[in-house]
Amino acid sequence: MIGANIKRGSSELAVLSVLEAGPLHGYEIARRIERNTRGALRFTLASLYPLLYRMESRGWLKAAWSETGDARARRCYRLTAAGRKKLAPLRKEWNDLFRALARLAEAHHA
Amino acid sequence: MIGANIKRGSSELAVLSVLEAGPLHGYEIARRIERNTRGALRFTLASLYPLLYRMESRGWLKAAWSETGDARARRCYRLTAAGRKKLAPLRKEWNDLFRALARLAEAHHA
């Protein structure tokens, strides 16, 4: 598992990424992230729900109680246009960070 | 510049990386990181000094007031053996995170 201090800030990108494929409810979001990253990224549900509320309040997600007559009460989250628009720049920022760290690692070998 | 929330936790690795090449004082550490990453990573000195103290208290760095009769009072930081040992696993963690985020991005295209 990747340490908490390292993955700080990556959760937003992880959530946006899994929702890019289609709407999901909270519990399933967590499971997808864990499965798709083969356990490397895994955050507790107590971390996930506050994150979802933050992202919703920023207008990146839209939540709706499932109306399909499900037996269970489920909040289904989907990407808004704003959330989708956030994905590319966010990925760029992360790529920039990794390139920057890579350059620091290489510098002393040069 | 990379946002604060994204680069969270990367500062430690950045400091360890620039000190890998040899001891430096605080102000120079900041300058090297900014220069080597072409401005992508840049943190204020008010962020840097508390970070250096934390890393020193963990035994990763060792500080010494420069004894070379410098006009200016400078604290020179160097990697300890423990700090050097921390570098490889820390880099691995960051690479794991990068790969995990990449897998999430690819998943919905598959």
Next chain:
DNA sequence: TGCCTATATATAGCGTCCCTATATAGTGGT
């Protein structure tokens, strides 16, 4: 001489994010 910028270290206070711990409740298997 006086002023400004760059160098150099340091602390206070704040916001954000992720964590552990805890609460609540429906569902399905044995």
Next chain:
DNA sequence: ACCACTATATAGGGACGCTATATATAGGCA
């Protein structure tokens, strides 16, 4: 009846980087 899994929710705390601020020396320029 019990237990594991599913599902959402809140409280409280720790860690980290930020802005703002304070202090002080060195070098350049007018």
